[in-house]
Amino acid sequence: MLSLSEPKVTFLAPKSTSVSSSVQPMVPKLDSVLGNKVPSDSLFSKSAFSKFLLNKHCLENLEFYQSLQLFIENHNTDSNVWKILYEEYFENNASSEINLPGDLKAGLSGSTIPDIGLLQRFLSITKHYLHDSYQEFTRQVIENMFVTVESSSEEDDTLERDEASERAPGKTHRNQSFSSISSAKNGSGSSWAKWGKKLRWRRSSSVSD
Numbered sequence: 001m002l003s004l005s006e007p008k009v010t011f012l013a014p015k016s017t018s019v020s021s022s023v024q025p026m027v028p029k030l031d032s033v034l035g036n037k038v039p040s041d042s043l044f045s046k047s048a049f050s051k052f053l054l055n056k057h058c059l060e061n062l063e064f065y066q067s068l069q070l071f072i073e074n075h076n077t078d079s080n081v082w083k084i085l086y087e088e089y090f091e092n093n094a095s096s097e098i099n100l101p102g103d104l105k106a107g108l109s110g111s112t113i114p115d116i117g118l119l120q121r122f123l124s125i126t127k128h129y130l131h132d133s134y135q136e137f138t139r140q141v142i143e144n145m146f147v148t149v150e151s152s153s154e155e156d157d158t159l160e161r162d163e164a165s166e167r168a169p170g171k172t173h174r175n176q177s178f179s180s181i182s183s184a185k186n187g188s189g190s191s192w193a194k195w196g197k198k199l200r201w202r203r204s205s206s207v208s209d
Contacts, residue, residue, distance in 0.1 A: 025043070025141075025142065027044060027138050028042075030130065033049055034046070034062075034066075034130070043141050043145070044138065044141060048141075049062075049134065052133070052137045053137075056133065058129070058133060060089070061130055064089045064096065064098050064126055067085060067089070068122060068123050071085060072116060072119055072120065077113070079111070083111070086109070087110055090108055091110070098126065100122055100126075104122070
């Protein structure tokens with residue numbers, strides 16, 4: 001038997017990750033997402049969740065939930081609006097037919113607005129569907145964040161190892177070697193200067209001979 005009470009679920013990040021808890025995001029509640037209270041630039045925004053549902057081929061659950069909620073709150077006596085909802089979501093083989101219990105749908109028609117209590121049950125069932133999808137969505141977002149952070153950490157570690165290797169004792173940089181040779185050539189008391197004096201002395205001796 002289907003329970004219509006909304007489940008109380010606490011989302012836990014994967015325990016296997018090695019990423020620091022400081023990078024684990026705060027996951028907003030589903031109601032905040034549905035109420036469009038999450039910033040649009042958030043990874044958990046309503047638009048991001050909608051794209052996820054679209055890729056999973058179940059965006060109609062969100063559209064139905066929003067439309068039915070709006071009808072219950074504002075248009076529950078408008079038969080024309082109800083007819084549109086019925087033909088879109090309730091009628092057999094409708095373009096966006098929602099998977100609702102057949103015994104609850106039995107007797108519905110586009111010409112008669114059903115009891116509000118029944119519509120609220122449809123709303124609750126659909127929210128269960130959205131809740132399951134939202135759990136999968138948030139898990140996917142967090143896993144993708146972990147992959148990005150771990151990848152960046154690996155790149156930083158590689159860079160640090162390279163820098164440490166360059167600073168290792170006994171390893172001479174090319175530019176350091178070049179500067180040492182240059183200073184040796186230019187120094188008056190250097191070996192290069194001494195060899196220059198000897199070479200000039202030998203040349204002068206050869207000329208005098």
